[in-house]
Amino acid sequence: MAEEKIEKNPEIVGFACSYCTFKASEMAGSLRMKYPEGVKLIQVPCSSRVDPAFVIKAIFEGADGVFVAGCHPGDCHFIKGNYYTRRKIAALKEMFDAFSMKDKLRLFWVSAAEARRFVEKVTGMYNEIKEKKNAG
Amino acid sequence: MQGKKIKNGGIESALGHFLKDEQHLVFGFEKGKDNVSHHVFKDSLDHYAPLNPVFSANGALYLRRIFAKGAQIVLMLRPCEIRAYVELVKLTQIEREDVIAVSVDCLGTISSKEKTGNAPTDVDPLREYFKDPEKMRWACRVCRERRGVVGDAGIRIDKNGSLWAIPYTGKGETFLSLLEGDAEAVPEDMFIVSSGKTEKFQVDMETFSKDFSKCIMCMNCRDMCPVCYCIDCVFKGDEYLPKGDALLNKIFRTGSVDIPQGKELFHLIRMFHVSQTCVGCGACEEACPQGIPLTQYFKGISERLQGMFGYMSGRSFEEPIPYVTFLEEELKDAED
Incomplete structure (x- = not known):
């Protein structure tokens, strides 16, 4: 019997800033744009609320990828929150790079109006991770 | 640079003079019967040793507890300990006002897990002893900063083995005024020079998991880390581990799993949390009962x-810790 290859679907955890990226995801919904079901969003009050510990925990709990998304630098609702995010997540990426798992973490800037950009970014990430997961 | 050449017994007499005041203390090393250990001196300076060839714990760890307002304390510690002190000052764990931090050139240390009895404590025999770097702990062999150039003042060893005191701040000048002699130009080349660039650390998850599979989650590394200062640690209790429904969910989702012990989680999260403040002293490895090469990773x-x-941890009091500051125009390639 020919063994049929079961396609594995990755799970992605996303930390989305409630003032921009989460709004963008809601807008994507109301515009009937589709993004993969495997993407699970967690609403955070600001992207700088994301302690890198959350990201590491998500990966060890079984997430195939994690993204942190916030407003564009300079547009933070709390004036400077996402500047801190940028430093923290960039450092975390460097650390993941040292452990050869850099591809598991992404950082996006998506404003509340950029529903299309949100869908593109998320779908792109999902497909890349899915490809890797099914290849290995 | 101006400094004072220290005569034989100069440090002892200067600190002895300092201790005459009721409220003055010295935190340094005491030469015991078969070990050299951290000690707080009051009134007299018996068995004081400027150098300690045995590393058991980082002295800055005790500073979080030792502090009391009103008492003037002079710290006579290794550069790595002073650097941890500087980081703790920046993290508002220690108040800087009443402390004069003096970093003493470090010739290297051996692990307290080894036979420590025959290590000398004086400058010249110790220089001879550490000619063979294999005798040192790994953390000291690859140390970035063994020079006493941090804190308020430093005690440097020149090529002939004589000691020099050099002030870096106003408080350092106060310390220098305790010493006899006049200030003169300090020789350019010292015995300990700054170490070169280190290699970029790279490892894969398999090696990491293998190394840390021995971990028994005793959390000694966290407890003995001088810069791991949170009172409410994320890893207090077992809240960070999945249990009940969450654990069942994990098993049903991913198939059979090892019971999550959180070893890798604990070390990776701690690694990130201390990443900007780690001074590379190796106290974690010293405290590890399983002999995990923690220093290498951290x-x-x-x-x-x-x-x-x-950034370099503990280099200066003014440099802010990178995670609490930012520049508007930087890290343009951070976004994916």
Whole structure:
């Protein structure tokens, strides 16, 4: 019997800033744009609320990828929150790079109006991770 | 640079003079019967040793407890301990006002797990002893900063083995005024020179998991880390581990799993949390009962992450810790 290859679907955890990226995801919904079901969003009050510990925990709990998304630098609702995010997540990426798992973490800037950009970014990430997961 | 050449017994007499005041203390090393250990001196300076060839714990760890307002304390510690002190000052864990931090050139140390009895404590025999770097702990062999150039003042060893006191801040000048003699130009080349660039740390998850599979989660590394200062640690209790429904869910989702012990989680999260403040002293490895090469990981990661921001932990009081500050125009390639 020919063994049929079961396609594995990755799970992605996303930390989305409630003032921009989460709004963008809601807008994507109301515009009937589709993004993969495997993407699970967690609403955070600001992207700088994301302690890198959350990201590491998500990966060890079984997430195939994690993204942190916030407003564009300079547009933070709390004036400077996402500047801190940028430093923290960039450092975390460097650390993941040292452990050869850099591809598991992404950082996006998506404003509340950029529903299309949100869908593109998320779908792109999902497909890349899915490809890797099914290849290995 | 101006400094004072220290005569034989100069440090002891200067500190002895300092201790005459009721409220004055000295935190340094005491030469015991078969070990050299941290000691707080009051009134007299018996068995004081400027150098300690045995590393058991980082002295800055005790400073979080020892502090009391009103008492003037002079710290006579190794550069790595003073650097941890500087980081703790920046993290508002220690108040700087009443402390004069003096870093003493470090010739290297041996692990307290080894036979420590026959290590000398004086400058010249110790220089001879550490001619063979294999005798040193790994953390000291690859140390970035063994020079006493941090804190308020430093005690440096020149090529002939004589000691020099050099002030770096106003408080350092106060310390220098205790010493006899006049200030003169300090020789350019010292015995301990700054170490070269270190290699970029790179490892894969398999090696990491293998190394840390021995971990028994005693958390001694966290407890003995001088810069791991949170009272409410994320790893207090077992809240960080999945249990009940969450654990069942994990099993049904991913198939049969090892019971999650959180070993890798604990070390990776701690590695990130101390990444900008880690001084690479190796106290974690010293405290580990399982002999995990913790220094290699923590030091490697922290050097990479500090390098990103051109930061070095404990280098100066003024440099802010990278995670609590930012520049508007930087890290343009951070976004994917």
